Amino acid sequence: MEKYKISILICLMGGIILSACTTGSNQFSPKEMVNKVLAAEEETNVAYYGESTTVTKENETEVERFVMKEWRDGTGKIRVEIEGNKEEPISIAVNDGASLISYEPKQKQALIMDDQEMLALNQPSPMDQVNFILEQISKTHEIRTGKEQKIAGRQTQLVIAEPKAKDQLYGRQELWIDKENWIVLKMSATIGNQTVETEYNQINFEADIADEKYSLKLPKDVEVKNMNELNSNRKVTLEEAREQMGSTFLYVPEAENIVLSNVELIELEGEFSRMEVSMDYTKNNIPIFNLSVFPIPNEDNNDIVTASNEKRITFRGVEGVYTEDDTYQMLLWDEQGLRYSIMIMDADLSLNQIKQFVNKMKFVP
Numbered sequence: 001m002e003k004y005k006i007s008i009l010i011c012l013m014g015g016i017i018l019s020a021c022t023t024g025s026n027q028f029s030p031k032e033m034v035n036k037v038l039a040a041e042e043e044t045n046v047a048y049y050g051e052s053t054t055v056t057k058e059n060e061t062e063v064e065r066f067v068m069k070e071w072r073d074g075t076g077k078i079r080v081e082i083e084g085n086k087e088e089p090i091s092i093a094v095n096d097g098a099s100l101i102s103y104e105p106k107q108k109q110a111l112i113m114d115d116q117e118m119l120a121l122n123q124p125s126p127m128d129q130v131n132f133i134l135e136q137i138s139k140t141h142e143i144r145t146g147k148e149q150k151i152a153g154r155q156t157q158l159v160i161a162e163p164k165a166k167d168q169l170y171g172r173q174e175l176w177i178d179k180e181n182w183i184v185l186k187m188s189a190t191i192g193n194q195t196v197e198t199e200y201n202q203i204n205f206e207a208d209i210a211d212e213k214y215s216l217k218l219p220k221d222v223e224v225k226n227m228n229e230l231n232s233n234r235k236v237t238l239e240e241a242r243e244q245m246g247s248t249f250l251y252v253p254e255a256e257n258i259v260l261s262n263v264e265l266i267e268l269e270g271e272f273s274r275m276e277v278s279m280d281y282t283k284n285n286i287p288i289f290n291l292s293v294f295p296i297p298n299e300d301n302n303d304i305v306t307a308s309n310e311k312r313i314t315f316r317g318v319e320g321v322y323t324e325d326d327t328y329q330m331l332l333w334d335e336q337g338l339r340y341s342i343m344i345m346d347a348d349l350s351l352n353q354i355k356q357f358v359n360k361m362k363f364v365p
Contacts, residue, residue: 046183046205047072047073047207047209048072048204049071049072049204049209050069050070050200050202050203050204051067051068051069051070051202051203052067052068052070052199053065053067053201054068054196054198055196056194056195057194057197058194066082066083066084066085066090067083067087068082069083071209071213071214073214076095076097077095077096078093078094078214079095079213079214080092080094088106089105090106091105094214094215095214097214098114099112100113101216102227103216103218103222108219108221108222108223109224109225110222110224110225111225111227112226113226113227137170140165141163141164141170141173142162143160143162144160144162145158145159146159146160146174149176151199152185152199154178154179154180156186157176157177158175158177159174159176161174161175170189170191171189171190172189173189173190174186174188174189175187181205183203185200185203186200187199233264233265233266233267234264234265235265236263236264236265238251238263239365241265241277241364242364244265245277245293248363248364248365249277249338249364250335250340250361250362250363251291251361251362251363251364252291252357252360252361253360253361253362255360258281258282258283259282259283261280261287262278262279263278263280264279274295274297275294276293276294277292277293278290278291278292279291288346289343289345289346289349290342291342292340292341292343293338293341295338295339296334296339297339313355315333315355315358315359316333316358316359318333318334319333320332321333322351328343328344329343329344329354330343342354
């Protein structure tokens with residue numbers, strides 16, 4: 001699970017823009033820097049070509065490295081190429097403003113998204129990205145500035161975010177921010193024993209990028225799928241979900257004002273191909289938790305990895321993982337070939353109350 005949290009930070013890293021260009025001295029306190037970003041109403045899109053390297057380490061041992069090349073025209077058109085150790089493209093993503101193509105040459109597969117609503121959700125603006133992460137950090141971290149430093153030949157201001165508590169979702173963060181364009185040119189995130197560092201090796205705000213760069217011609221032997229059609233969600237009954245899953249599964253029976261308000265069958269294709277059942281529970285018409293169940297992925301081999309902000313607990317005679325911090329609570333466990341997860345939406349629910357729900361679970365008849 002730690003791997004996915006780190007991945008979130010990597011995704012947020014690419015092309016983060018913190019605010020409009022500064023005026024005057026541009027010397028701000030950490031609090032002022034955050035407040036200026038969160039209070040900004042207008043977004044400044046910056047055009048540039050950049051190359052960055054991301055390195056993942058576990059216990060100081062390098063486990064992954066990739067290079068990202070990106071072209072941005074400042075109006076929403078983006079091209080991103082990711083290369084592995086052999087300098088071969090792992091993936092190419094192109095957004096021409098009307099559609100997004102994600103192409104994996106080795107797998108000879110491509111996904112296309114042309115639904116404008118979904119495209120907007122999957123292509124958050126730089127301001128949206130940084131607002132999200134800074135809002136979280138400002139609540140859970142102590143923020144201070146460090147020494148100025150040159151990154152990719154540009155002067156940056158170092159901002160250090162230290163977690164207020166030991167087990168925080170975002171861990172310790174360091175951001176080196178371009179003092180002119182407010183782009184994060186280097187970012188280091190440490191969560192538990194894993195560290196991810198992304199640094200721009202070069203960035204050119206004067207690059208002459210031809211419009212053809214924002215188009216992608218796919219080879220004839222590439223399998224093309226529309227991303228809008230990959231994930232199919234539909235409302236079902238518990239009995240219909242059991243039939244589609246091919247076996248029964250556990251659910252929390254309704255009781256004491258706890259209502260099973262919605263059941264959805266989710267059919268995922270592609271890399272995460274699986275059938276999943278999602279169940280929403282409410283109390284007095286207010287969401288309190290979501291329960292999901294799906295077959296244990298083969299590659300997981302029934303082993304749930306714990307991160308620094310997670311702890312193993314035992315209930316129902318099985319061992320699971322419970323996560324709690326300032327942003328969310330979740331319980332995850334494997335049982336009889338199925339993986340269950342409960343995402344808590346009511347912050348007043350205690351671990352003991354959650355256990356009570358879990359211990360009352362029954363199989364769908």
